[in-house]
Amino acid sequence: MENITLLHRGGAGYPARLQNLKNPPETLYVRGGTDPLDGGLCVAVVGTRAATAYGLSVTASFCRDFCEAGFTIVTGGARGIDTAAARTALKYGGKLILVLGCGVDVAYPPENAELFEETVKKGGAIISELPPGTQPISTNFPSRNRIIAALADGCLVTEAGEKSGALITAERCFDQRKPVFSVPGNITSGQSAGTNELIRSGAEMALDGLRVAAEIKLSMSFADQTLAAPKARTEKRPVEKPSPRPEKKIAGLTPDEEKIMAAIRGGAATVAEISSAASLDEVVLAPAMVMLEIKGVIRRREFGGRYEAI
Numbered sequence: 001m002e003n004i005t006l007l008h009r010g011g012a013g014y015p016a017r018l019q020n021l022k023n024p025p026e027t028l029y030v031r032g033g034t035d036p037l038d039g040g041l042c043v044a045v046v047g048t049r050a051a052t053a054y055g056l057s058v059t060a061s062f063c064r065d066f067c068e069a070g071f072t073i074v075t076g077g078a079r080g081i082d083t084a085a086a087r088t089a090l091k092y093g094g095k096l097i098l099v100l101g102c103g104v105d106v107a108y109p110p111e112n113a114e115l116f117e118e119t120v121k122k123g124g125a126i127i128s129e130l131p132p133g134t135q136p137i138s139t140n141f142p143s144r145n146r147i148i149a150a151l152a153d154g155c156l157v158t159e160a161g162e163k164s165g166a167l168i169t170a171e172r173c174f175d176q177r178k179p180v181f182s183v184p185g186n187i188t189s190g191q192s193a194g195t196n197e198l199i200r201s202g203a204e205m206a207l208d209g210l211r212v213a214a215e216i217k218l219s220m221s222f223a224d225q226t227l228a229a230p231k232a233r234t235e236k237r238p239v240e241k242p243s244p245r246p247e248k249k250i251a252g253l254t255p256d257e258e259k260i261m262a263a264i265r266g267g268a269a270t271v272a273e274i275s276s277a278a279s280l281d282e283v284v285l286a287p288a289m290v291m292l293e294i295k296g297v298i299r300r301r302e303f304g305g306r307y308e309a310i
Contacts, residue, residue, distance in 0.1 A: 029128050042072040042152045047059065048081055052189070055185075059084040073094055073096050075148070079111075141165055179204060181206035215290050218289055
């Protein structure tokens with residue numbers, strides 16, 4: 001089959017995110033474009049093959065928001081939630097990566113052959129660590145899921161039973177300290193048993209795609225600030241900070257939100273500075289910062305990743 005590119009570990013074009021895996025693929029087979037692998041913000045969208053109308057609907061809604069926010073959608077090529085995520089990305093012009101548990105030249109499931117062709121035509125990437133011609137077998141898919149998790153900056157599970165393979169992807173994201181979001185479902189529905197259990201186990205409840213996108217961006221910003229922070233300084237250097245703002249009582253803020261506002265008024269501007277000044281760790285800080293933006297009391301500057309009170 002034409003248009004298959006080989007990316008070798010350590011070579012040009014090989015996704016840097018995969019280097020962090022304990023067992024990264026030595027070779028990636030790519031059908032379609034390689035632009036989606038260029039390192040932009042990515043979100044994994046996964047779920048059950050036996051999706052309900054509810055699962056398909058919320059998947060389309062969230063993926064539309066992710067496309068609007070400029071995220072690349074990473075998913076498998078399976079029936080159900082994977083297919084809904086892929087079709088939505090293509091419909092709204094988003095970047096798309098499909099990770100298969102078979103060769104990139106194998107249409108599985110067969111009814112998605114047209115979807116795969118459209119993905120290639122529109123510049124999406126269909127990838128696999130398995131050589132062309134490899135047929136899908138059950139043991140291929142858990143290994144495939146680690147690649148989905150590694151490529152993403154966060155994971156959304158929209159509908160999944162308690163034994164769904166999508167939970168493996170979520171677990172791999174937990175292992176890599178990436179944010180995991182889960183859409184709550186009917187407690188009497190077996191198709192939502194896995195998503196509801198994820199929330200009970202510590203995943204963030206997902207109610208809105210743009211908010212999930214904002215939280216992933218904030219989490220990435222926090223990680224970047226932490227990595228960029230120097231481990232030791234031999235001299236103090238002046239740091240540009242906004243002028244302290246006078247105290248202004250804002251109704252309806254939680255205690256954590258009050259701490260963040262006090263830190264920003266005191267001159268803290270980056271995520272790392274706010275975290276230190278407010279004595280709040282990432283798990284608490286990220287959703288609180290998102291809520292303050294939604295409430296319209298802080299904003300992030302267009303450049304520099306710095307925050308200020310409005």
